[in-house]
Amino acid sequence: MPCQIDQKPRLALIEDDPIMGESLTHLLSLEGFDVSWYKSGKEARDALRAHRFCVAVCDIRLPDIEGGDLFLALAAERSDLPPFLFLTAYGTIDRAVELIKAGAADYLTKPFEVEALLHRVRELAESYGIVHEQTDDTLGISPAMQRIAEQLPRLARHAEALLITGESGCGKEYVARRFHHHAVGSEGAFVAVNCAAIPESLIEAELFGYEKGAFTGATRTKKGLFERADGGTLFLDEIGEMPLAMQAKLLRVLQDHRFTRLGGEKPLTSRFRLVCATHRDLKAMVEAGTFREDLYYRIHVIHLRIPPLRERPEDIRWFLRRFIAEFNQQHPDVRKRIDPRAEAALLAYSWPGNIRELKHAVERACILALGPTLTIDAFFDNAGNAPESAEVGATISASLAEYLMACERDYLLRALEQNQGHITRTAAALGITRKTLWEKLKKLECSQEKQNGYPTAT
The missing domain is CATH 1.10.8.60 (Helicase, Ruva Protein; domain 3)
Structure with missing residues (x-):
């Protein structure tokens, strides 16, 4: 089992040198790790068999068992072995490289820089499955995504409409869901639809809903997406694929917050946050006449661009x-x-x-x-x-x-x-x-x- 967020991440330090061991124990403890220091390979082997650790920092030269042999023996016994970071002298670099090929995480040569050690230990601990409290809110660690994450709470308090652009697969819907979470939390529904996935002949019925008998096959009354999103967020993915005729009807709903189901006579009211997303250049589409200019300015109040992963x-x-x-x-x-x-x-x-x-x-x-x-x-x-x-x-x-x-x-x-x-x-x-x-x-x-x-x- 990976380390839990309600406890310090456990780290196994396997080092026979008393000065090095004491120094690393103190250093890693200050970094928030629960350090267990083992001075022999046998002692470490028994502990790693009995307990769960997020990282093992291991010297290759130990008094009883060579560090590499310890790792290989444990790796043969279990598949959930924590990542091993080996500390090696110059003369044992070849051995460290062999262990990397066998599945060890990495090695550092002595003397090593403290910051390099801490940086690598943190990375290995996270890769093993430490889940930080902010993980669900994290859009990424890059400066661009951190800026977007910082903006979302403020936008959610004031913005009624949000346009998200970016390449397919870059995380537009995830950003939309974070916006919804900050805006209404769990009290309102997040209703998502991919405009490119719905046939043109059905998109109006999906958005507006319909009454029983409104058309052939309408055997029951169905609520549309506008109605279901009342009090929550409507996410229109690939808004650039919406037909022009449907764009005009969408604009009317956004302006009046009123609509009527297909085959119905009673006007209905729905108030929702609108988030639109697209990988296309809507401004160019406006100039080409394939996207309505008035709708463009209605949904383009706040614009977030999600950079591609590259x-x-x-x-x-x-x-x-x-x-x-x-x-x-x-x-x-x-x-x-x-x-x-x-x-x-x-x-x-x-x-x-x-x-x-x-x-x-x-x-x-x-x-x-x-x-x-x-x-x-x-x-x-x-x-x-x-x-x-x-x-x-x-x-x-x-x-x-x-x-x-x-x-x-x-x-x-x-x-x-x-x-x-x-x-x-x-x-x-x-x-x-x-x-x-x-x-x-x-x-x-x-x-x-x-x-x-x-x-x-x-």
């Missing part, structure tokens, strides 16, 4: 780990963790299907992966193609190894660029040490010749 890479990792955590909560007997090399490849992918594509890719990988570790093979098919057979941002090389190296090289250089070439900040952002970053740059043949001020690949 414009907010911080959210790719966040959603990736959130979806894995959700799978692990639903299937605690087959807990999954992602291989860092697979994560790097997924971060380099452009995700044209946005969050929806990412979620389907994670579900597919969790189902197809034979072991607890989600490797690159679980996400990519035998031809080396990315999820949904879309093209990966990096060029697919002749071999999978070459492709993975290209992904890692591209990711490291992008990280350097985002941190203005500052090695220490880049290493901290990646959760590795400066030494590890330099080693990776050298291994991946990233020259230190400057182009636009940043290192470039040779």
Whole structure:
């Protein structure tokens, strides 16, 4: 079972050095972890068999059992082993790499930077399934989505209409539901309809409802979406697909808050918040005569644009780990963790299907992966193609190894660029040490010749 939000996340520290162990225990405790310190491999093995931990920080060299052997033995016994972060000296880096391939989460070389350790431990704890209290309210951790999250409560207090634009699958309906939650909470209904999914001949009946006998097949009276949304929120997804004739009728309802069911004579009243969403350019449609200008200005009072996932890479990792955590909560007997090399490849992918594509890719990988570790093979098919057979941002090389190296090289250089070439900040952002970053740059043949001020690949 994952750690619960009503208790401190439990962390197993496996370190025989008394000075290092005491220092890390104090440091990690200050960060909010419930640290259990074990000075031998046998002691740690018994504890990990008996108790649940969110992370295990383990030295490779232990007095009785080699740290790697401890991990491999436990991994063979159970699928819900917490992520292992190994602490290794330079001479045992090869062993650490072997353990990563076997399913360990990551390693740090001694001496390591404190911030790098804390950053990586926090990430691993979250990936294992710590669910923070604000998770349901979180739209993402990128600055763009944080700004939208901050705006929604204020908009919900005052706005009667909201227009959300963005590519398909980027989270428009989720933002609409958060707006509804802030506006009316559980007291009103959230009524959603995809205008592109309803045939033109039926959309009026769906919106207005109808009386029994109004037309052939109307064997009973049915409330329409306007009526059902009274006191709540009506979400019209893909509003750009609504026929022009229906747009005029919608505008009248928005102005008067009155309508009549098909076949009925009694006017009905409904007051609701309206949220419209579309992936199309409504302004261009107005100019082309395919969308009513008066309706456009009626629904365009407040406009939120949801950036595609490729414009907010911080959210790719966040959603990736959130979806894995959700799978692990639903299937605690087959807990999954992602291989860092697979994560790097997924971060380099452009995700044209946005969050929806990412979620389907994670579900597919969790189902197809034979072991607890989600490797690159679980996400990519035998031809080396990315999820949904879309093209990966990096060029697919002749071999999978070459492709993975290209992904890692591209990711490291992008990280350097985002941190203005500052090695220490880049290493901290990646959760590795400066030494590890330099080693990776050298291994991946990233020259230190400057182009636009940043290192470039040779």
